[in-house]
Amino acid sequence: xxxxxxxxxxxxxxxxxxxxxxxxxWAAEMDARGITRHGDRLRPVADATTVTVRxxxxxxxxxPFAETKEWIAGxxxxxxxxxxxxxxVASKHPMAKFGKIEIRPVWPLGL
Amino acid sequence: MxxxxxxxxxxxxxxxxxxxxxxxxxxxxxxxxxxxxxDCVQDAFARALVDWPExxxxxxxxxxxxxxxKNRAIDCLRSAASEQKAVRELSILAGLEGLADDEAGDPAxxxxxxxxxxxxxxxxxxxxxxxxxxxxxxxxxxxxxxxRAFLVSEPTMSKRLVRARAKIRDAGxxxxxxxxxxxxxxxxxxxxxxxxxFNEGYSAGGGDSLARAPxxxxxxxxNRLLIALLDGSPQQPEAMGLLALMLFHHGRRHARxxxxxxxxxxxxxxxxxxxxxxxxxxxxxLAAADRRGIxxxxxxxxxxxxxxxxxxxxxxxxxxxxEFARLALLHDRLAQLAPSPVVELxxxxxxxxxxxxxxxxxxxxxxxxxxxxxxxxxxxxxKADLLRRLGRMPExxxxxxxxxxxxxxxxxxRYLSKRLAETRxxxxxxx
Numbered sequence: 092x093x094x095x096x097x098x099x100x101x102x103x104x105x106x107x108x109x110x111x112x113x114x115x116x117w118a119a120e121m122d123a124r125g126i127t128r129h130g131d132r133l134r135p136v137a138d139a140t141t142v143t144v145r146x147x148x149x150x151x152x153x154x155p156f157a158e159t160k161e162w163i164a165g166x167x168x169x170x171x172x173x174x175x176x177x178x179x180v181a182s183k184h185p186m187a188k189f190g191k192i193e194i195r196p197v198w199p200l201g202l
Numbered sequence: 203m204x205x206x207x208x209x210x211x212x213x214x215x216x217x218x219x220x221x222x223x224x225x226x227x228x229x230x231x232x233x234x235x236x237x238x239x240x241d242c243v244q245d246a247f248a249r250a251l252v253d254w255p256e257x258x259x260x261x262x263x264x265x266x267x268x269x270x271x272k273n274r275a276i277d278c279l280r281s282a283a284s285e286q287k288a289v290r291e292l293s294i295l296a297g298l299e300g301l302a303d304d305e306a307g308d309p310a311x312x313x314x315x316x317x318x319x320x321x322x323x324x325x326x327x328x329x330x331x332x333x334x335x336x337x338x339x340x341x342x343x344x345x346x347x348x349x350r351a352f353l354v355s356e357p358t359m360s361k362r363l364v365r366a367r368a369k370i371r372d373a374g375x376x377x378x379x380x381x382x383x384x385x386x387x388x389x390x391x392x393x394x395x396x397x398x399x400f401n402e403g404y405s406a407g408g409g410d411s412l413a414r415a416p417x418x419x420x421x422x423x424x425n426r427l428l429i430a431l432l433d434g435s436p437q438q439p440e441a442m443g444l445l446a447l448m449l450f451h452h453g454r455r456h457a458r459x460x461x462x463x464x465x466x467x468x469x470x471x472x473x474x475x476x477x478x479x480x481x482x483x484x485x486x487x488l489a490a491a492d493r494r495g496i497x498x499x500x501x502x503x504x505x506x507x508x509x510x511x512x513x514x515x516x517x518x519x520x521x522x523x524x525e526f527a528r529l530a531l532l533h534d535r536l537a538q539l540a541p542s543p544v545v546e547l548x549x550x551x552x553x554x555x556x557x558x559x560x561x562x563x564x565x566x567x568x569x570x571x572x573x574x575x576x577x578x579x580x581x582x583x584x585k586a587d588l589l590r591r592l593g594r595m596p597e598x599x600x601x602x603x604x605x606x607x608x609x610x611x612x613x614x615x616r617y618l619s620k621r622l623a624e625t626r627x628x629x630x631x632x633x
Binding site for chain 2: 172173174177178194198
């Protein structure tokens with residue numbers, strides 16, 4: 092089953108400690124296990140652009156579509172046996188400690 | 203051949219208590235479809251209600267029910283499969299057809315009911331859904347019975363159950379007994395669900411108590427089942443500790459309120475009204491848990507310690523002969539294992555009883571300064587009680603009033619008012 096991990100910031104989380112950031116090891120382990128399909132970090136919300144089409148017109152706006160204190164800082168699409176494995180993978184990610192991670196099952200459209 | 207209605211009722215009730223969860227759990231394992239499994243088992247019991255009075259109770263009711271439920275599942279899947287010709291459904295059908303009637307569960311692979319319990323109590327489900335799903339699927343309560351116990355409408359409860367089953371399927375919650383690295387935390391999760399279920403039933407007061415009482419009974423029954431299923435596991439002693447804790451509480455249920463429905467504190471309860479059988483079973487369970495814990499190298503967790511604390515009270519002849527020093531020691535251990543402000547408060551009370559009200563008051567005042575229990579009525583209530591024992595009546599009265607303002611239920615407010623009145627006994631004219 093495929094899951095998407097939303098790697099989020101969390102203002103209430105402990106402060107980021109660079110020495111405890113094990114993202115390189117995490118990525119290496121998940122690649123070796125064949126878990127990660129694709130993933131990366133994302134530029135901050137200051138660089139976000141929101142697009143809508145209304146009455147046939149493309150409307151472009153600066154910024155994210157929702158102003159929140161928590162924002163998505165990265166993502167990973169992972170292939171796991173079940174939710175327990177996805178939880179284990181997410182719990183080893185450094186941002187589980189310094190932020191939070193939302194696990195969402197991919198819902199294949201079957202196209 | 204006709205059989206008496208009462209006889210059939212009794213046979214169906216026995217089968218439902220023993221077999222419903224087992225058959226449901228096995229059908230879920232094979233079909234992966236929770237609603238289908240529950241519906242088919244319910245259908246099988248409905249058929250029994252019609253069939254057995256006419257044709258007699260089958261020699262092996264469990265096998266009869268399994269066959270009927272299995273055939274019903276095959277029928278449902280066949281009609282679905284013929285439309286879609288889904289390969290998956292065909293392999294499920296093969297699995298169902300291969301299921302022997304007396305084989306509920308896969309002996310080589312453990313009891314299906316254990317899988318069912320772990321899955322119902324998965325931490326990715328909302329807590330209230332875990333409780334509801336366990337009652338529905340493992341305990342076999344109907345949706346309307348569960349709705350009544352939780353004081354919500356049947357459609358609301360039904361939606362909650364539908365959402366929980368959908369999440370199990372769509373989020374990929376595995377149907378299994380967790381692997382060794384997860385078993386300890388996941389078993390603790392089951393115990394937490396059972397204890398919550400028990401407390402929902404046990405602490406219900408007033409008009410709600412009748413509707414909610416089944417929750418306590420089901421929690422005890424499920425805990426017994428869990429202990430049987432965990433036989434030989436290092437997790438079993440803690441489950442026994444929880445059952446002992448529930449039985450100690452349960453043993454006091456008739457003495458907790460007086461004829462007027464007012465709360466009676468432990469100190470003032472009529473110990474003749476305590477259930478000796480429940481107490482004796484709890485004491486034996488705790489002793490067995492200790493023996494098995496030592497044999498399997500599992501140290502007492504918080505339920506075993508809480509049960510030992512409850513046991514201290516339940517086995518004392520009267521309040522005065524309670525082993526207060528041992529009680530204070532057990533509270534110390536509990537505070538180390540599961541530190542929380544509420545545990546600290548209870549420890550302060552135990553210390554007050556063993557070393558005197560002053561020592562306890564000291565701890566309570568320290569706790570007050572941390573402000574961690576602000577708004578919790580038992581803090582001023584406990585403080586008031588110690589002040590009263592010290593004869594500091596005006597201060598005690600002030601604390602009882604504070605506690606009464608914060609008390610959550612009418613029964614508690616009445617109790618505190620009574621105590622408040624006692625502090626004024628020597629001051630006529632002040633009301």
